[in-house]
Amino acid sequence: MSNGRLNVLILGSGGREHALLKACLRSPRVARVQVAPGNGGMALEAECLPCDIANPADVLALARRAAADLVLVGPEVPLAAGVVDVLEDAGILAYGPRLAGARLEASKSFTKDFLVRHRIPTAAAATFAAVAPALAHVRAGRFPVVLKASGLAAGKGVVIARDLAEAEAALRDMLEARVFGASGDEVLVEEFMEGEEASIMLVVCRDQHLMLPASQDHKRVGEGDTGPNTGGMGAYAPAGVVTPAVEARVRAEIIEPTLRGLLADGIDYRGTLYIGIMVTAEGPKVVEFNVRFGDPECQVLLPLLDGDPVGIFESVARGTFRSTQVGVRPGAALVVVVAAHGYPAAPRLGDAVQLPADLPEGVDILHGGTRRQPDGTLVTSGGRILGVVARGADLAEAARRAYGVVPRIRIAGAHFRRDIGARQLRRDGAA
Numbered sequence: 001m002s003n004g005r006l007n008v009l010i011l012g013s014g015g016r017e018h019a020l021l022k023a024c025l026r027s028p029r030v031a032r033v034q035v036a037p038g039n040g041g042m043a044l045e046a047e048c049l050p051c052d053i054a055n056p057a058d059v060l061a062l063a064r065r066a067a068a069d070l071v072l073v074g075p076e077v078p079l080a081a082g083v084v085d086v087l088e089d090a091g092i093l094a095y096g097p098r099l100a101g102a103r104l105e106a107s108k109s110f111t112k113d114f115l116v117r118h119r120i121p122t123a124a125a126a127t128f129a130a131v132a133p134a135l136a137h138v139r140a141g142r143f144p145v146v147l148k149a150s151g152l153a154a155g156k157g158v159v160i161a162r163d164l165a166e167a168e169a170a171l172r173d174m175l176e177a178r179v180f181g182a183s184g185d186e187v188l189v190e191e192f193m194e195g196e197e198a199s200i201m202l203v204v205c206r207d208q209h210l211m212l213p214a215s216q217d218h219k220r221v222g223e224g225d226t227g228p229n230t231g232g233m234g235a236y237a238p239a240g241v242v243t244p245a246v247e248a249r250v251r252a253e254i255i256e257p258t259l260r261g262l263l264a265d266g267i268d269y270r271g272t273l274y275i276g277i278m279v280t281a282e283g284p285k286v287v288e289f290n291v292r293f294g295d296p297e298c299q300v301l302l303p304l305l306d307g308d309p310v311g312i313f314e315s316v317a318r319g320t321f322r323s324t325q326v327g328v329r330p331g332a333a334l335v336v337v338v339a340a341h342g343y344p345a346a347p348r349l350g351d352a353v354q355l356p357a358d359l360p361e362g363v364d365i366l367h368g369g370t371r372r373q374p375d376g377t378l379v380t381s382g383g384r385i386l387g388v389v390a391r392g393a394d395l396a397e398a399a400r401r402a403y404g405v406v407p408r409i410r411i412a413g414a415h416f417r418r419d420i421g422a423r424q425l426r427r428d429g430a431a
């Protein structure tokens with residue numbers, strides 16, 4: 001630590017981590033920031049260090065070499081591998097839950113049990129380790145039915161089956177062909193919930209928390225929510241589906257019992273808790289928990305925080321965070337993801353990336369799948385190449401700003417959705 005300021009190490013290589021990097025570069029708390037492994041865009045702004053971030057011993061060695069005071073963990077895989085436990089036990093501050101808390105994302109069967117025990121509204125489900133009893137359960141129930149590999153599956157482990165044949169195929173893939181490896185050793189057979197989804201992200205420090213504005217992700221590749229699922233083609237916040245009345249129920253029926261349940265179960269949770277909810281006719285219900293920021297939701301939430309995000313992450317890592325410490329800014333934010341030709345099925349890599357030389361006020365370009373070549377030029381190296389994120393007094397202004405910049409990005413064959421935030425803009429128009 002120099003002059004009380006922090007050397008920060010960010011783990012990850014996507015748009016979410018680039019948003020964290022931007023926050024570090026703006027923070028008065030930060031002396032130096034480095035990233036592992038990072039990407040081509042982040043390399044223009046900070047040193048990027050090679051590291052297998054899924055390996056806690058490698059991360060600890062790197063954090064020591066880098067003299068890191070605070071490690072910000074972006075994705076779920078290092079958290080589920082116990083990176084925070086290893087760093088904290090070595091006396092290095094880390095933002096993110098320890099293993100015990102990370103199970104809320106790494107095991108959907110653990111989470112379902114947690115939700116049921118603490119009487120938190122969620123879809124009814126049963127867990128199976130073999131096809132025959134799972135199929136018998138499916139036959140006795142209704143369609144559509146939701147089948148979920150219990151473990152981490154990079155967002156690909158959930159199938160919504162419309163009939164018995166689809167359900168049987170999915171169960172055989174997960175439990176017999178083991179397409180998700182050990183992550184599919186247990187499968188949840190879950191009741192289908194009808195409604196509109198939203199994401200609620202909390203910064204949690206034991207019994208204290210900050211609720212960030214509700215956001216909405218756009219998972220499908222095509223406009224009007226058509227085509228295959230992706231890692232996310234865009235996001236916006238705040239999401240009006242979470243009305244003040246829904247929010248009050250989310251706080252009372254989901255957030256409070258969840259935080260009480262964690263404490264009661266002896267889980268020292270410090271980090272981001274992402275609550276995926278379905279707003280159903282009976283009220284909000286939990287779809288899932290994630291134990292880190294969503295990508296791309298992170299990109300629209302950090303700009304809406306009033307105060308220095310790094311200062312918040314530091315105090316959470318120290319266990320001293322108080323929820324009165326920060327607030328949320330008025331206005332809205334939106335991010336449009338620019339994806340590679342052929343994404344998500346078969347993204348083409350290696351296309352040249354040309355960016356505008358200057359950006360208007362309130363707009364940032366956050367890289368996900370870019371790489372710098374030895375000659376310094378930028379090429380694509382992943383499906384979700386980059387995101388254009390904009391803030392505005394309202395969502396319409398944020399959308400105008402972001403969509404004003406997107407056409408100025410030149411990447412052969414790249415595509416994006418023109419309707420990010422459209423549902424909310426319609427709601428705003430009707431209001």
Ligand SMILES: Nc1ncnc2c1ncn2[C@@H]1O[C@H](COP(=O)(O)OP(=O)(O)O)[C@@H](O)[C@H]1O
Binds near residue numbers: 194197
């Ligand atoms: N019980 C359910 N009813 C309706 N849709 C669901 C249900 N569970 C999951 N989904 C849909 O499947 C998506 C992925 O499921 P989720 O539990 O979030 O797993 P993951 O993000 O790990 O793939 C959700 O975002 C939602 O659209």
Ligand SMILES: [Mg+2]
Binds near residue numbers: 276288
């Ligand atoms: Mg999900």
